[in-house]
Amino acid sequence: MFSQKGKLQGFILDDKKNPVNDVNITIQGLTSQTNAKGFYSIAIPSNEKVAVVFSHISFKKATLILMVTPNEVVDFNLVLSEKEEQMGEVFVNANNKKSVQGILTIEPATLKNIPGANPGIENVLKSLAGVNSNNELSSQYAVRGGNYDENLVYVNEVEVYRPFLIRSGQQEGLSFTNTDLIQNVDFSAGGFQSKYGDKLSSVLDITYRKPTQFGATVEASFLGGSASLDLVSKDKRWTAITGVRYRNNSLLVNSQETQTNYTPSFVDVQTAINFQASSKWQWSFLGNISQNKYNYEPLTRQTNFGTIDNPQALLIFYEGQERDQYQTFFGAIKTTFKASDVSTYKFVGAVFHTLEKEHFDILAEYRLAEIDTNIGSETLGDVSFSRGIGSQLNHARNDLDALIANAEFKGIHDWKNNLVEWGVKYTRESIRDRISEWEVIDSAGFTLNPPRFLPKKDEPYTIYNGPLAPYQDVRAINFNTINRFSGYLQWSRKANLGTSLVWYNLGVRMHSWQVLGGAVSDDQQFTFSPRAQFTIKPNTKANLLFRLSGGMYHQPPSYRELRDSEGVVQPNVKAQQSVHLVLGNDYSFNLWSRPFKLVTELYYKSLSDVNTYTIDNVRIRYQANNDAKAYAQGIDVRWNGEFVPGTESWISFGYLKTEENSNGKGFIARPTDQRLKFAMLFQDYMPNIPSVKLYLNLVYNTGLPGGSPSYADPYLYQSRLRDYRRADVGFSKLLVDRSNSRQYGKWANSFQELAIGVEVFNIFNNQNAITNTWVRDVYTKNQYGIPNYMTTRVFNIKLNARF
Numbered sequence: 001m002f003s004q005k006g007k008l009q010g011f012i013l014d015d016k017k018n019p020v021n022d023v024n025i026t027i028q029g030l031t032s033q034t035n036a037k038g039f040y041s042i043a044i045p046s047n048e049k050v051a052v053v054f055s056h057i058s059f060k061k062a063t064l065i066l067m068v069t070p071n072e073v074v075d076f077n078l079v080l081s082e083k084e085e086q087m088g089e090v091f092v093n094a095n096n097k098k099s100v101q102g103i104l105t106i107e108p109a110t111l112k113n114i115p116g117a118n119p120g121i122e123n124v125l126k127s128l129a130g131v132n133s134n135n136e137l138s139s140q141y142a143v144r145g146g147n148y149d150e151n152l153v154y155v156n157e158v159e160v161y162r163p164f165l166i167r168s169g170q171q172e173g174l175s176f177t178n179t180d181l182i183q184n185v186d187f188s189a190g191g192f193q194s195k196y197g198d199k200l201s202s203v204l205d206i207t208y209r210k211p212t213q214f215g216a217t218v219e220a221s222f223l224g225g226s227a228s229l230d231l232v233s234k235d236k237r238w239t240a241i242t243g244v245r246y247r248n249n250s251l252l253v254n255s256q257e258t259q260t261n262y263t264p265s266f267v268d269v270q271t272a273i274n275f276q277a278s279s280k281w282q283w284s285f286l287g288n289i290s291q292n293k294y295n296y297e298p299l300t301r302q303t304n305f306g307t308i309d310n311p312q313a314l315l316i317f318y319e320g321q322e323r324d325q326y327q328t329f330f331g332a333i334k335t336t337f338k339a340s341d342v343s344t345y346k347f348v349g350a351v352f353h354t355l356e357k358e359h360f361d362i363l364a365e366y367r368l369a370e371i372d373t374n375i376g377s378e379t380l381g382d383v384s385f386s387r388g389i390g391s392q393l394n395h396a397r398n399d400l401d402a403l404i405a406n407a408e409f410k411g412i413h414d415w416k417n418n419l420v421e422w423g424v425k426y427t428r429e430s431i432r433d434r435i436s437e438w439e440v441i442d443s444a445g446f447t448l449n450p451p452r453f454l455p456k457k458d459e460p461y462t463i464y465n466g467p468l469a470p471y472q473d474v475r476a477i478n479f480n481t482i483n484r485f486s487g488y489l490q491w492s493r494k495a496n497l498g499t500s501l502v503w504y505n506l507g508v509r510m511h512s513w514q515v516l517g518g519a520v521s522d523d524q525q526f527t528f529s530p531r532a533q534f535t536i537k538p539n540t541k542a543n544l545l546f547r548l549s550g551g552m553y554h555q556p557p558s559y560r561e562l563r564d565s566e567g568v569v570q571p572n573v574k575a576q577q578s579v580h581l582v583l584g585n586d587y588s589f590n591l592w593s594r595p596f597k598l599v600t601e602l603y604y605k606s607l608s609d610v611n612t613y614t615i616d617n618v619r620i621r622y623q624a625n626n627d628a629k630a631y632a633q634g635i636d637v638r639w640n641g642e643f644v645p646g647t648e649s650w651i652s653f654g655y656l657k658t659e660e661n662s663n664g665k666g667f668i669a670r671p672t673d674q675r676l677k678f679a680m681l682f683q684d685y686m687p688n689i690p691s692v693k694l695y696l697n698l699v700y701n702t703g704l705p706g707g708s709p710s711y712a713d714p715y716l717y718q719s720r721l722r723d724y725r726r727a728d729v730g731f732s733k734l735l736v737d738r739s740n741s742r743q744y745g746k747w748a749n750s751f752q753e754l755a756i757g758v759e760v761f762n763i764f765n766n767q768n769a770i771t772n773t774w775v776r777d778v779y780t781k782n783q784y785g786i787p788n789y790m791t792t793r794v795f796n797i798k799l800n801a802r803f
Helices: 108-113 121-125
Strands: 005-013 024-027 030-033 039-045 050-056 059-066 073-075 151-155 182-188 202-208 215-221 224-232 238-247 259-276 281-306 311-338 343-371 383-415 418-443 446-448 472-497 500-516 525-537 543-555 576-591 594-610 613-616 619-622 628-641 649-662 667-669 676-686 689-701 724-737 753-761 769-777 782-789 794-802
Touching: 024 039, 030 039, 039 050, 108 121, 108 182, 108 676, 121 182, 121 202, 281 343, 281 782, 311 782
Parallel strands: 005 073, 151 202
Antiparallel strands: 005 039, 024 030, 024 050, 050 059, 182 202, 215 224, 215 794, 224 238, 238 259, 259 281, 281 311, 311 343, 343 383, 383 418, 418 446, 418 472, 472 500, 500 525, 525 543, 543 576, 576 594, 594 628, 613 619, 628 649, 649 667, 649 676, 676 689, 689 724, 724 753, 753 794, 769 782
16 A cells, blocks of 8 residues: 555657657666657656656756656656756646646645745745735735635645734734645635635645655745654654744845834744554644744834925834734644545544734824925935924734634545535634724824814814814724534536537535624524536647636625624624636647647626725725625636746736725725736756756736725725836755766765755835825825835845755
């Protein structure tokens, strides 16, 4: 059982498409050769990344790195070159099962190599056409018009959660997923199957590795470091993989306009343990402990804005500090029982506990000023006149304690090209939340009341005798419990339709929930979501695949969606509802004798019972009233392949339009209405020195809506932020690579791989804005939207080692 292997097979040709015989194929000492037709076949160790070397006396060597599952057969055809050596990790998909289901598979090695201010899975996802974000410090992303709360994330079939109170990308530190531990990454941007949970936008499904031998990795850079350890018992029934990460964003935050004293500390430990009890029974455990400490003391800030004819500046002097802490504890047990060759049953139990604290008192004293534009003046560019002064005092004492526990039982039955999957799940969410935050605004000596206190028309020239109130004041204590029952049933089948291959999936999902606790009690609510997928592969010379998927999707409200803008829980909030329709096409072809794929998807979503919201950095604040309708429509295009032999790169383009209609007032852009998207992820190496590699991550997004001031009508504020333009580049030198036959000195004997690299974030030093700060002037009664700019150009050095 433990010696199961996969198989690699295919044809090897020359540049003129003639078969090449007697090509040596070598894998860990095992050797095979091509026959007179250029065909080869060789066994591969499973669940292990291996290097396959193709060599022939008349051609340059080619190296392929891949990982297969037990009994998997991978077809790989190669065109040998007489001029340049081919090497690297090639994206190999043996049977297109994921493409058939509308799921994109991402190579784990890509996650480690592609540079980004916040590296990892989310960094690569943001290079896809339908995935948008204009915040490089955040791991959050929006998919096809949805928001950050509409994305499902699974690790080893267990749903994972993000902290509740985080409002800024620089507070996040680390996302849950650890790239050192990953084996498979699957992503769907819409029209996904019933077996995936109750969200509106996307699914990210991650599987961690099961190690086959002892190993370790270490990474260190100016932004932190990580280490992982693979352990395997002598009888190979026990395996464990553990990762430790530390992150410090000071290098990035210190490049922003606001000068700060910033002392963050982001640490987490993850482990995945597997036990093969018998040939039919397997147990596994996934655990995570993380602690994010965020101490932030802003000092000064100057932001220049306005036009060439009327340049202005905002100068702010700060007092006070912010002290936040987020602690999360996660544990999950999964057992898999293979009752027969046809039926498999799984049980998953998980507990997630988060303790969050957000405390700050920050006084900001600001000046709105005009800039000296007199060419030749000694004070050119300096402040020449202050047209408004004021101050803001922000206070918060927010504390949250949430415990989420769930248990799920699933069954899989596979016979005669029919696959039936079902599952039932119970979740209990226990929330203890205290909100106490307020903002006091003073402009030129006048304390501003919120708009609900209607001032006299001739203020400030006459005395106001009414009560003084904070401009914003949110106070609430919520102790709530949410009980959820959900289940799904789906059927899939592969068949023939004439000479074409077809695959279809029919499924339904149900969800029932009730909100209890305190003075609120909601009636039991229920949703029913039918879904379907159909794929056809015509028997034509062109390698084409067509997909049609859609159905009804519901998002029963989480605690964050139940809490309105005043912090009060509204138990009768309905599930947001969306009807998806996705039409996709995959076209696989060869170009320059190398494999490529063009993936195109058209989509439309019709949303009802929409829970409108505002976004401040990464914090979402809901209205909790289901008073809107919305839609999202667009097209995603992705062209990927070996632009450089032996490496995978891609170019993405997306068009999106999403609008909402609140209370029948007409359609306006939603906060995530990012119209155009262009991205390129490119990998290259020097032909004569293949150990020197280049990685480029390029993203261009048109501007998001800039939001509106507190208590303002968003229909009156429809301006947009500037376009988001960012390019990150990384250079890597492979010092040691034991997978090839090259000899190294004694100093390198301990390493399987050793590399050093240099990264340049935001290489063109573009100024990208995440939100607006709204500054009010009591005399002119104007409100100015001042952009909050993100990070500038930053250099980083990184060292990677594998043992």
